[in-house]
Amino acid sequence: MSGPLVVDALGRRCPLPVIMLAKLAAGHSPGTRIEVLADDPAAAVDIPAWCRLRGHTFISTDGDRHTVELR
Template sequence: MSHVVDARGKRCPLPVIMLAKLAANQPPGTRIEVLADDPAAAVDIPAWCRMRGHTFVAAAGDAYTVELKG
């Protein structure tokens, strides 16, 4: 299962807050793509993954892909 969080135009910490809110209700294995044009997202989203035990899959332009772990 995959979802998209559109956080374009939002500034830190909103992209991570939006990601965390969606992730809280999803099962392990879910992939979430975060669209974020705030430069801080390039650091914040991988850091959130490390802190929560999820996998940071990829970054491509303004898109960041996360896979949720159990």
């Protein structure tokens, strides 16, 4: 099994990290893990909110790394 997919949104202001996440997620199946690298403080709120709205699982935030699992 390979590691998670990565969205590099460092230096991008919200909502761009969430838009980039949504684009990548659209092409992948449930169970796929995606790590979003985002240093905008709003990403720590926006990414979990996006997960709740879309029915995906927000796994964690570790610094600028936000991990999501698609459902």
